[in-house]
Amino acid sequence: MKNMIFLGPPGSGKGTQAVKLAEKIGVIHLSTGDLLRTAVKEGTDLGKQAKEYMEKGELVPDHLLIGLIETKVTNGYLSNGFILDGFPRTVPQAESLKKMFVKNNMNMDSAILLQVSDEEVVRRLSGRWFCPTCQRTYNHPSNMPKNEGVCDDDGAKLQRRPDDEESVVRNRLEVYKKQTQPIEEFYRNESILIEVTGEQAPTAVFEDLLKVVNK
Numbered sequence: 001m002k003n004m005i006f007l008g009p010p011g012s013g014k015g016t017q018a019v020k021l022a023e024k025i026g027v028i029h030l031s032t033g034d035l036l037r038t039a040v041k042e043g044t045d046l047g048k049q050a051k052e053y054m055e056k057g058e059l060v061p062d063h064l065l066i067g068l069i070e071t072k073v074t075n076g077y078l079s080n081g082f083i084l085d086g087f088p089r090t091v092p093q094a095e096s097l098k099k100m101f102v103k104n105n106m107n108m109d110s111a112i113l114l115q116v117s118d119e120e121v122v123r124r125l126s127g128r129w130f131c132p133t134c135q136r137t138y139n140h141p142s143n144m145p146k147n148e149g150v151c152d153d154d155g156a157k158l159q160r161r162p163d164d165e166e167s168v169v170r171n172r173l174e175v176y177k178k179q180t181q182p183i184e185e186f187y188r189n190e191s192i193l194i195e196v197t198g199e200q201a202p203t204a205v206f207e208d209l210l211k212v213v214n215k
């Protein structure tokens with residue numbers, strides 16, 4: 001299994017697990033959240049269009065994300081296997097992805113859903129710190145860097161995400177339920193939805209993911 005989507009509410013551990021799993025099995029990790037944050041930081045056209053939605057915890061319009069992913073599919077960037085993290089996030093995005101795949105003779109092996117409760121999401125995101133250089137994620141108090149406030153890998157100063165403020169997190173959870181959860185049904189109908197308990201230690205989640213991937 002090498003073509004996967006990671007699904008799950010904000011804070012369910014998609015990024016944490018996708019980085020490790022992609023490295024372990026040698027596939028590309030593509031996070032639309034990371035791509036968008038870079039675009040905002042660099043002030044590109046995409047970044048300018050995405051910024052205000054992201055700050056409010058709303059979804060960036062479908063056509064922008066679909067265009068972004070279509071470029072990656074058509075230029076062969078995903079052809080040796082991938083984990084899509086944060087895309088698709090709406091039914092129209094899932095439908096467009098399916099069409100892109102048919103057109104490019106690609107297939108999706110699985111959509112892996114990380115299940116985590118709302119309270120755990122709020123707890124995790126209020127403690128999330130990330131490295132702006134390598135995107136690695138830390139957590140206060142469960143997963144701290146060796147030296148306070150700096151990334152273990154490259155020494156960059158860790159940052160908080162503005163959209164991890166609690167009122168924005170609550171909105172992102174609502175947005176997830178309204179706009180993203182329906183795609184669980186989409187992939188259940190395609191018979192590729194696999195559910196994994198996200199609310200356990202990161203190493204236990206990783207073991208469960210490896211079992212799924214090696215099946």
Ligand code: ADP
Nearest residue numbers: 010011012013014015016124128138139201202
């Ligand atoms: P997502 O990409 O789904 O938004 P992240 O992987 O960024 O989620 O994780 C959100 C926060 O929760 C981070 O601070 C991360 O360190 C922490 N975290 C991730 N997995 C776990 C876990 N299994 N148990 C506790 N905290 C976790």
Ligand code: ADP
Nearest residue numbers: 010011032033053054058059060065086087089
């Ligand atoms: P999360 O921690 O919620 O998983 P991400 O880093 O994946 O966060 O995404 C951060 C923000 O980027 C989202 O709240 C949304 O504004 C925007 N975004 C990311 N991916 C998409 C997408 N596929 N469609 C629309 N907006 C997106």
